[in-house]
Amino acid sequence: MSSAPLNSQESPGFQETLSTGEVEQYDARGFVLKRSLFDREEIDLLRKAAKEDKALDDHAFGRDDGEGGSVRLSLWNHPGQGIYGAFARCNRLVSGARQLLRDEPYHYHSKMIMKDARVGGAWTWHQDYGYWYSNGVLTPNLVSAYIAVDPATKENGCLQVIEGSQHCGRIHHQLSGEQAGADMERVSAILERMKHLYVEMEPGDVLFFHSNLLHRSDRNQSEHPRWAMICCYNAKSNDPYKESHHPRYTPLEPVADEVIKEVGARRFGQDDADVAFLDPNHDASARSLERE
Template sequence: MNTRLTPVEKTDFNRDGFLIKRNFFSQEEIDLLYGLATDETVTNHAFDLKDTAGNRTKLTLWFTPGDDSFGLMSRSERMVKAVETLLDADGGVCHFHSKIMQKEPQKGGAWEWHQDYGYWYKNGFLYPEAMISVMVALTDASIENGCLQVLKGTHKMQRFEHTFVGEQQGADADFVDEAVKNSELVYVELKAGDTLFFHSNILHRSDANLSDKPRWSVISAYNLSYNKPFREKHTSCIESVNIVPDAALLESGRLAVSKADFLNKEAEITLQTLE
């Protein structure tokens, strides 16, 4: 399994604002992670956000990566080195947060067009080029079950203003309409274990899951240590990741997320963490 990024892939990311790396995690690793994603430790800390139609999608979010299986995943050498490559960094990669997205069959809600930096900006991060999201598919993601959609190259348009749309934050609709006219829409269909790297300013959304299949994923957001936010109280985003070997994920066994600093929707609604 080749997990190193090539110069061509780096060029593709810079041009398009996203990169799909197939089979970035093995089926054995995904089986372990998906089993833990459905564990009550995760589901008990989940909260939901409604789309404009009233459908809900659940997510569980935490900040500091621990020694549990998801922490080992986000701290794995393959993940951190890929982020270093795409952000032109030589060290200093920090973990902002990870979140397990739980889009259930026939009721999982949609997400509005948005940029991750659209609301990370409000946390006081000054440099969007120092931030990235990495989505690992825990189940297959298809058009039918509401896979992610991206507008290719929109990361070069920089940040759009974001406002509340129901319980979510969405990008200014007039700017999105213009972006749609000028950009290629890509449906990011993934097999379990495939991984999507996407720029903090790329416009993305997803439809509701009206199929009979779940669409689950885990997204880890990273930041470079020099990008110190002035409105963010969690410090993991400026603490360099303690990298572990790729093999640690399987060698450690099945370790649930148990001591994480989980996000509480009511206490920290300003984050409005989207997909």
């Protein structure tokens, strides 16, 4: 199936993010890595906003990894008008999501993973659709865009993936600590047949990955933080059949890539506009999740 171009009435002048070969790579491997999709100035704005944002910190909650560590994250449903929304709605991500979903994408949610030096916990092997299936989402036609805010290395707990594992379908998940992990008997069998990769990334790199791709990360044993923002998109045709703590189809308003720096200038300019985070009342439902 060929990827559909962005509707010119919705997003005039927007360019496709991925080549035909990169879309084919995603279909085969379950992921595609775009190096330096965001430049240094853009990612510095995101990092500065996130690490100075008290609302983001107040919004965060922890997940025990079952190994004595805890992963801290902040999660929200609607992209908003601030710096986080500028990333989630920018052409580079929305166009890429549209190409991979072969459909109009909408914002399912975004999250900031805060894996701090020495204390950031692990994530067990899991599929995102292993969680989202329970939310009334009928097919795994969802994609996540993982944006490296800090360098991601083996030492500080970079993302690990099993190449092609999205073809295995949805795997049963069960609790490990406070995280829902995939059935390890099946994961072990998959690891005997498929390639296990460490995805080391530099700030500004973006990994697009399928909702059934098995992935995990180790604890941060280094002196360096590993923060990442993940924007998750669902296909319009995959609108959940029931209400849950993540939204049903909500039209997404894409913005030009330049808006990131424009919002950043407002956030850190002389006016010091409060455009970093979202209205916590608007997204209060995302603060405490049973499965995520």
